[in-house]
Amino acid sequence: MLTDITLGQYYPGNSFLHRMDPRAKIICTMIFITAIFIAESFWSYLLVTAFLLMTISVSGVPIKLIVKAIKPLWFILVFTFIIHLFTTPGTTLFYAGIIHITREGIIRGTYMTLRLVYLIAFSSLLTYTTSPIVLTDGIEALLTPWKRFGVPAHELAMMMSIALRFIPTLLEETDRIMKAQASRGADFTTGNLMHRAKSMIPVLVPLFISAFRRADELATAMEARCYRGGEGRTKMHQLQYTGRDSIGFAAVVAVTALLIGMRIMS
Amino acid sequence: MDNKQVLIEVSHLTHIYETEGEAPFYALRDVSLQINKGDFVAVIGTNGSGKSTLARHLDAILLPSEGDVLVDGLSVKNPDDVWKIRQKVGMVFQNPDNQLVASIVEDDVAFGPENLGVPREEIIARVADSLKKVGMESYRKHSPSMLSGGQKQRIAIAGVLAMHPECIVLDEPTAMLDPSGRKEVMETIHRLNKEMGITIVLITHFMEEAVTANRVVVIHKGQITADGTPEDVFSKVEEMKAGGLDVPVPTELSYRLAQLGLPIRGDCMTNKELGEELCRFVLKK
Amino acid sequence: MSIRVEKVNYIYGKGTPYERKALDGVNLEIHKGEFVGIIGHTGSGKSTLVQHLNGLLHPSEGRVTVDGVDLAGKDKETIAKRHSVGMVFQYPEQQLFEETVKKDIAFGPTNMGLDEGNVERRVRQAMEFVRLDYNTYAERSPFRLSGGQQRRVAIAGVIAMHPDFLIMDEPSAGLDPVGRMEIFSRVKEWFEKKYFSVILVTHNMDDIARLATRLLVMHNGRVAMDGKPMDIFLNHRKELQACGVDVPPLTDTLLYLKNQGIPVPETARTVQEAAEKMADMLKGDTHAD
Numbered sequence: 001m002l003t004d005i006t007l008g009q010y011y012p013g014n015s016f017l018h019r020m021d022p023r024a025k026i027i028c029t030m031i032f033i034t035a036i037f038i039a040e041s042f043w044s045y046l047l048v049t050a051f052l053l054m055t056i057s058v059s060g061v062p063i064k065l066i067v068k069a070i071k072p073l074w075f076i077l078v079f080t081f082i083i084h085l086f087t088t089p090g091t092t093l094f095y096a097g098i099i100h101i102t103r104e105g106i107i108r109g110t111y112m113t114l115r116l117v118y119l120i121a122f123s124s125l126l127t128y129t130t131s132p133i134v135l136t137d138g139i140e141a142l143l144t145p146w147k148r149f150g151v152p153a154h155e156l157a158m159m160m161s162i163a164l165r166f167i168p169t170l171l172e173e174t175d176r177i178m179k180a181q182a183s184r185g186a187d188f189t190t191g192n193l194m195h196r197a198k199s200m201i202p203v204l205v206p207l208f209i210s211a212f213r214r215a216d217e218l219a220t221a222m223e224a225r226c227y228r229g230g231e232g233r234t235k236m237h238q239l240q241y242t243g244r245d246s247i248g249f250a251a252v253v254a255v256t257a258l259l260i261g262m263r264i265m266s
Numbered sequence: 267m268d269n270k271q272v273l274i275e276v277s278h279l280t281h282i283y284e285t286e287g288e289a290p291f292y293a294l295r296d297v298s299l300q301i302n303k304g305d306f307v308a309v310i311g312t313n314g315s316g317k318s319t320l321a322r323h324l325d326a327i328l329l330p331s332e333g334d335v336l337v338d339g340l341s342v343k344n345p346d347d348v349w350k351i352r353q354k355v356g357m358v359f360q361n362p363d364n365q366l367v368a369s370i371v372e373d374d375v376a377f378g379p380e381n382l383g384v385p386r387e388e389i390i391a392r393v394a395d396s397l398k399k400v401g402m403e404s405y406r407k408h409s410p411s412m413l414s415g416g417q418k419q420r421i422a423i424a425g426v427l428a429m430h431p432e433c434i435v436l437d438e439p440t441a442m443l444d445p446s447g448r449k450e451v452m453e454t455i456h457r458l459n460k461e462m463g464i465t466i467v468l469i470t471h472f473m474e475e476a477v478t479a480n481r482v483v484v485i486h487k488g489q490i491t492a493d494g495t496p497e498d499v500f501s502k503v504e505e506m507k508a509g510g511l512d513v514p515v516p517t518e519l520s521y522r523l524a525q526l527g528l529p530i531r532g533d534c535m536t537n538k539e540l541g542e543e544l545c546r547f548v549l550k551k
Numbered sequence: 552m553s554i555r556v557e558k559v560n561y562i563y564g565k566g567t568p569y570e571r572k573a574l575d576g577v578n579l580e581i582h583k584g585e586f587v588g589i590i591g592h593t594g595s596g597k598s599t600l601v602q603h604l605n606g607l608l609h610p611s612e613g614r615v616t617v618d619g620v621d622l623a624g625k626d627k628e629t630i631a632k633r634h635s636v637g638m639v640f641q642y643p644e645q646q647l648f649e650e651t652v653k654k655d656i657a658f659g660p661t662n663m664g665l666d667e668g669n670v671e672r673r674v675r676q677a678m679e680f681v682r683l684d685y686n687t688y689a690e691r692s693p694f695r696l697s698g699g700q701q702r703r704v705a706i707a708g709v710i711a712m713h714p715d716f717l718i719m720d721e722p723s724a725g726l727d728p729v730g731r732m733e734i735f736s737r738v739k740e741w742f743e744k745k746y747f748s749v750i751l752v753t754h755n756m757d758d759i760a761r762l763a764t765r766l767l768v769m770h771n772g773r774v775a776m777d778g779k780p781m782d783i784f785l786n787h788r789k790e791l792q793a794c795g796v797d798v799p800p801l802t803d804t805l806l807y808l809k810n811q812g813i814p815v816p817e818t819a820r821t822v823q824e825a826a827e828k829m830a831d832m833l834k835g836d837t838h839a840d
Contacts, residue, residue, distance in 0.1 A: 132369070133368070133369055133370060133373065161367075161368060161369065162367065164369045165366065165367065165368060165369040165410070165411075168409075168411040169363050169411060172411075173645075176640065176645075177645065177646055179602065179607045179638075179640070180638070180640045180643065180645075180646040181646060181658075182607060183605055183607060183633075183637070183638040183640075183709075184646075184658055184659040184662060184708060184709065184712065185630075185634055185658075185659050185661075185662025185663055185712070186658075186662060187662070201648065202646075202648045202658065205648035206645055206646050206647065206648050209645075209694070210645055213364075214361075214363070214364045217359065217361060217364035217365065218364050218365065218367070220327055220359070221357070221359055221364065221365035221367075222367060222377075223327065223352075224325055224327055224352055224356070224357040224359075225352070225356075225357075225367075225377055225378040225381060225425065225426070225429065226349050226352050226353060226378060226381040226382055226429070227377070227381045228349070228381065232383045233380050233381055233383060234379075234380050234383050234384060234385060234386055234389065235380060235386065236372075236373065236376040236379075236380060236386060236389045236390060236393065237373075238386060312727040312728075312729060313697075313698065313699060313725075313726065313727045313730060314697065414593060415593075441724070441725050442724070442725070444592060444593045444754050445592075445754050445796075445797075446592060446593070446795065447593075471727050471728075474800070510727055510728060510729040511727070511728065512728045514800075515800045515801050515803075515804045515822060516804050518822045518826075519801075519804060519822055519825060519826055519829075522822060522823065522826030522827075523826050523829060523830055523833075525826075526826060526827065526830035527830065527834075528830060528833060528834075537803070537804050537807040537808070538807075540804065540808065541807060541808055541811040541813070544808060544811070544813045544833075545811055545812070545813065547833070548812070548813055548833065
């Protein structure tokens with residue numbers, strides 16, 4: 001059943017990471033993801049791995065869940081590895097016909113794949129430890145200074161939070177419409193791709209119509225509650241930097257500095 | 267009784283829906299109506315009678331094609347006053363899913379006051395207070411999608427309460443709810459009316475709900491066809507039925523018994539009234 | 552002909568924190584010729600149960616058969632049996648998708664593999680059933696119709712499949728008394744002509760009292776009560792209330808009056824009937840004096 005899908009990947013908790021300010025978490029994640037690309041040597045990868053493991057253990061998110069976040073992207077990971085494996089020149093280890101595998105290729109392939117794994121792991125840690133609503137607040141707060149350059153910070157955040165609010169509703173609705181059409185003999189499971197895509201029309205048309213109706217009713221309801229854009233609005237939630245956030249920043253900056261140092265030294 | 271203050275004044279209101287290629291449709295035709303402060307008014311009518319259109323005029327969601335609506339002396343036609351009117355008159359809609367904005371209960375209740383620019387500390391106080399008044403304080407951190415229909419409607423009511431309105435207009439708030447959800451909503455709005463003096467305008471097609479109002483207004487084909495106490499309105503059983511509406515069981519039964527020659531009142535609203543009437547009759551014999 | 556539900560358990564979200572047993576050891580047989588009302592408060596399992604009856608949900612344990620054919624299969628016979636159990640969901644107008652009324656109603660019969668002529672005949676018949684004039688409405692877009700008409704189109708779409716069993720989940724939700732009567736008078740007519748059996752899920756006890764020949768009360772995923780509607784209303788009200796439901800408003804009034812010592816025709820199904828019988832009884836009383 002569609003409604004069985006658990007939404008968002010927030011893993012409720014009360015860890016150091018959970019309690020950090022979303023703005024701090026977003027910035028830290030961005031800095032660190034960039035920093036990963038500075039890592040080049042064995043030792044620097046070891047450092048990143050250690051930092052990742054430490055962060056995970058602090059967050060209290062089970063490693064299983066991090067692995068689950070990485071799994072769907074296995075194809076890209078394998079692809080990255082193979083591309084580097086075959087295209088990196090260096091000491092030949094093995095060859096057959098046009099296939100040409102080098103020692104450098106294996107190392108480079110492994111590193112590149114690891115970078116991607118770390119990238120996914122860190123960003124999923126962000127979403128595991130930050131509820132979607134808080135994340136939206138954080139994004140809005142970070143975008144607000146850019147308003148004068150025309151970035152619609154409030155509108156983007158409002159759209160995100162409405163989308164979050166309606167995902168469960170629309171999933172439930174999809175499930176219901178699919179069942180209604182199935183009981184009229186619609187078949188969604190057999191036939192080729194083209195046939196299956198066509199069989200979704202009786203689901204998609206009602207779903208769109210309903211989504212538009214909902215949007216219309218919601219807009220009316222919002223106006224009835226005096227919504228007129230971000231201007232003059234106050235907010236119940238206020239984000240607050242704490243000592244925790246400074247510590248988070250300090251850790252990220254320290255590791256990044258180490259990575260830069262290692263790169264220069266090598 | 268006579269010096270009641272008028273809160274909403276609808277005068278000669280006509281609303282025309284225009285669809286391209288079709289004849290203009292008169293959803294409301296020259297409707298005039300006064301709603302007093304603190305009253306509990308039920309507006310009933312069949313599907314397509316114009317009752318929802320009327321509700322939407324009380325909150326300046328729709329604007330009159332002709333005529334005017336005044337809320338506390340402010341005209342819905344004056345664009346400068348629209349937001350003041352919407353603060354004074356809150357709306358609760360039929361579909362509980364399509365009026366909750368946030369994915370957490372307390373955030374949703376805060377939405378109205380946030381729009382009004384209420385200071386943060388006060389929003390927090392208002393949210394807590396409003397949730398308490400609808401009996402949902404323990405659901406503060408819940409996601410609306412996990413709540414029952416009746417609970418969602420109570421959250422919607424709390425969201426309106428947090429704007430400190432004088433009047434709440436509810437447009438068929440129970441149409442999509444099960445009997446227990448309907449009961450929850452009805453009890454909540456009666457309590458708000460009694461304890462806080464909030465004016466209630468309830469649009470409904472459930473007669474059992476309309477009977478509990480102080481005043482019932484019947485709309486048929488865009489016009490008011492009856493207006494009075496529930497006794498006045500529902501005792502006209504034949505007229506109500508002809509207009510496609512039901513009347514409460516005790517009313518219909520007392521009416522029919524009186525028609526069949528029993529010497530009892532034909533306008534009993536409740537089982538208790540009917541019981542007393544019949545006891546008197548049976549005992550007399 | 553019958554639908555049999557044998558020792559059915561159904562568990563939602565198995566293995567997740569939201570795991571919930573929606574059906575708990577349900578045994579049931581619904582025969583052709585019955586008009587079965589199913590009541591129960593929200594979450595009692597009634598929607599889950601009816602979705603098992605045409606194979607939309609499959610039991611976690613146990614089995615559901617229609618005329619002896621297990622609905623869990625995938626062969627032609629199973630599919631045909633599923634089609635013999637029609638389902639009108641709540642707010643069925645929300646499933647309309649075709650450009651014209653005619654095409655939408657034809658969706659079911661076409662999926663059943665019927666030829667064009669046959670489909671056309673069924674569309675006409677189904678439109679006649681819901682009292683939508685073929686010449687006026689067949690080529691119209693369903694989305695330009697009123698809410699009540701849209702619902703009738705949706706119901707016609709199920710009727711056109713010629714079900715032996717017609718399941719309806721709150722078919723009158725949101726309709727006024729006239730709209731409700733229109734739908735039920737036709738259903739009743741065809742039921743009486745033995746075109747189909749009806750399984751009606753509703754909160755409206757009036758409809759149960761007037762239409763159903765058998766009443767199932769669901770509670771906590773089980774069939775808590777099963778019997779003749781009037782028998783349950785009159786003799787088992789306490790148990791009924793314990794399941795979170797109550798007797799029809801008319802029965803409620805009559806039982807109240809009876810309690811006050813007033814002679815009443817407690818089995819009356821309509822106010823008209825009750826009033827006439829009561830007038831006779833009360834006048835009779837006065838004669839006796």
